[in-house]
Amino acid sequence: MTVYGSDAIVDLLVDLGVDIIPFAPGATFRGLHDSLVHHRTDAPEIIECLHEEISVAVAHGYAKATGKLAAAALHDIVGLQHAAMAIYNAWCDRAPVLLLGGSGPADAQLRRPWIDWIHTANVQATQIRDYTKWDDQPASLPAAMESLVRARQLALSAPCGPVYIALDSEIQEQPVPTDWAPPAANRFPVTEPLAPSADAIRRIAARLAAARAPVIAVESVDRDQGALLRLVELAELIGAPVVEVQRDYNRTELCMPTRHPLNHTGMPLSAPPDVVLALEVRDTDVIPGCAGVPVIQVSTAGLAVKAWAADLQRVQAAEMVVAAQVRPTLDALVIELKGLIDPSDTSARVARLATHSEQYRAVWAATAAGAQGITPALLADRLGVATGNAERVLANGSLHNWVHRLWSIDHVGAYLGSSGGAGLGYGLGASIGAALAHRGSGRLVVDIQSDGDALMTPGALWTAARHRVPLLIVMENNRMWGNSFVHAQKMARARGRSNPRPEVGTVIDDPAVDFAGLARAQGVSATWTVAEAAGLDGALAAAVDHVLSRRAPALVDVVTTAD
Template sequence: MDRPVPAAPADNRAWGSDAIADVLRALEIPFVALNPGASYRGLHDSLVNRLGNTAPQMLVCLHEEHAVALAHGYYKASGRPIAAALHSNVGLMHGTMAIYNAWCDRVPVLVLGATGPVDAARRRPWIDWIHTAQDQGALIRHYTKWDAQPASVPAAREALLRAAQIMASAPCGPVYVNLDAALQEQPLDHLPAPPDVARYAAPPAAAPAPDLLARAADLLLRAASPLILMGRTGRSPAAWEARVRLAERLGARVATDLKLPATFPTGHPLHVGPPGTFAAPSLQAAMREADVILALDWVDLGGTLRAAGAEEAGPRIIQVSPDARLHNGWSFDHGGLPPADLYFDNEPDPVVAALLAALPARATPPPFVVAEAPAAPAAPGPLAIPGLAAALRRATAGREVTLIRLPLGWDGALWHFAHPLDYLGQDGGGGIGSGPGMAVGAALALRGTGRLPVAVLGDGDTMMGLSALWTAAHYRVPLLVVVSNNRSFFNDEVHQERVAKERGRPVENKWVGQAISDPDPDFAKLAEGLGLLGIGPVGTEAALNEALARAVAHVEAGGAALIDARVAPGYAPAMASALTREPRRD
């Protein structure tokens, strides 16, 4: 940790930022990820010289987008929000993509902003003018739950309490509190006592309406072929077990989504095919065959039903989601409007618990055993993503692994998830460059848990966000990054191939304007320059075996490592099909 020199005995002077820092400590915010900026120099001083850079501890990031991504990843691994500080309007503009990701992923992040003095008479020439905005929160108001620019120290303290309460209320999301630089540096006669934050806690999850619950239980009991879509659900082992019991009691088939963290054991006999980023043909068929679908906050339920042809004349739908509370007219992250025969405006976990209590008990099925086939010996020839997954399984055998991120080309059949922390999902907004920052945040949250944090990132994602990895090296955060490097923005090649075929033009030109080559970025050298162990490039499964053995040992010793794995371009069939499929127009 960056340890400051102890401050000299104070002369009993206090400052606005001291009172603000005290609230952050009272809220038990463990970290503030930041890229330094003069607009919050007052708060920075208070975090260092009043709080000693502990509770919260500052985490230096090399880009504001990384700071928010780090906070995003930390929450996904821990269920605990942290803060990200962004310097004035320019830092906020840097951080907007990561804020949108957190919004789409329904993740709470306390974004602390700052502005040059609102009082124009107090601005320094030039710099304070270009770093002051009339309504800074307007930059992100469409994709935050709430924002404020308090005009006094008491108002700033209240704003932080309200922000913490709002971001943790379902559906969760980022909030923004913008602190006037002059307010931070305002002298105070005395420091107010820290607030009793328990009196400002988020409300508990609401229980479902009894009548609605009874109707849902009856519908599910009478269902001959029920299907449960596991979407945004609770991450605790207890919530996981409750979902397993519900599916087993109903004999319901279950689907999960690679866009989201692990929510149900993918090796369970009731799980429908492998999870994917888009609904695979096996899931679409299951949706058409189902007579009742219980959707637990499934991402874009309307679009998924439509793609499967199960929207109108298909199954009865029980929708469980509080997400509509966030929907607005600016962003269409809410997806298509689904039909629902029963609609719970609740978080899924209380509904699952209530359904278990309402449904008659049945004989408990014997525990299922996932028969993971041992990874085959290294295959000859160029490395592909299945070979990368096989090598990773061999290298981590016997360990608890958290897959923080996976690339778009990943096939869900390559790795089973049996615990809520086995996989943390994607970034929500689909913004390239988030992977490294989120990986660092998740790995920080997993430090000391005994789990091995692994992020398999695309090359474009890594290149955009690479400098985020310096923070892992600096703070000694154990992390393994494997770059699934196909030397291309390959997602766009898939789209260009489709357009070329439709227009009768040369498919061979799909790579033009997409390739990341000539020169090929040397990720291993770049990682070494940031303080990580860099290995590669490796282009065969045998070479990857050796690289992983070395990297895993380094991470287990407390270091951060990156492997540049050169893979052949390609997507899992279901992914490639979904990317190029014509949307339904009927």
């Protein structure tokens, strides 16, 4: 039986641990498409999508939910352009995504008239090179196989990120020589974690042990539950509040259990700090209450620098800068500090911090309970009750951080965080990716979906229905581009406009979008549109039951008001 280049590529993808390949079909990877369908029964599963931005978002969400390398296939040039926004999100979010781009023949004599010419580029990755970790356009099958092995290594090595390989259609479609020997993927491991030096650990530990009011600020623990637990241990040992710094509209990931008494995110600090330990914080100047305070910065951000996008943000003033990952840093710090600190010396400080946080949590609960109309606070509260008995995974959204104020979340896998790049169109696709990862787990995957973001990629609803993903979509339908509405208000106020009209160009109304109808048209169960608080509990309970009992998607359209 003849074996083709794309067959060999599929064999290697299996060895590299790739489970799924979302894509919208394109002729430049028709060889790969055929091999995925026909070459072997355990080939990566094709996830059918209606737009390349959705394909990459699905892979992005799957990578975060599993911690594994995720792949997506992209038609050349035009498909890559469609995917660009989602690729940028994955770059800013440091997600390990393997992008497989088809390409027309590099040999011009082999190109079909017109279409192969307008869909062949030199170099194709130029479109996305500024926000991918690495790219390649191999000219032979052996080179393509080496590229795939290297791509996995780079995508999964800290700091993680998307990588792109353009696979020439001729490489895919040519027969493989009979003496072909594929590379052994297990001979090319991912790099070991980046650990700080022993001297750096001693200096950091001494500084924290001597501090009167230390603060720990964190944006990422690399989605590592062990790192989260070590962070809890460190905070309790030194008696420090932990502040999760928000990167865009939602928190990057879960770094500290939401109900832990030392999680002081969203509340003022109880005492002026004298030192800040910043863990993967991109901009230490925005740490609340810490302006001018000496900072010890531990981060891998400087190892993923690109000149085009300013996602590295401003130059950070610091007392120390350590290029290391969070987990090995915390492991070493806790051991070192146990030799310097007696927990009884910090127990009174821990108690004071716990009392401080308890007061604010009581205020938050009262705010949600006393809400007039379906505010984000009320919706977070009622959704928390409706899903509280399930093993839930919040794949997207946070209702303006009300979820973190009101829900108990203590595992990194239970909250998958923001898009990274704050690019619209992320939520539905990424949530589908997370739900695909949990199809056999019995978990309830939840997408708190903003209306404007959903309208960027509405075809993702079809993918959810097509693959029967266990996903609860709760539409936060405020019928506006909320962030832009606030900016319009600020500009009108700042300029003293006598007749301010912030709603012009920012409201998604007249006509209002029928999201339940939009979902039903694509096969998603959606019989619930809720505009009054009295109907909220029943609709959420019914939708949760549908997802859990049928392991299929459901959408609840909730018309919300401002806090």
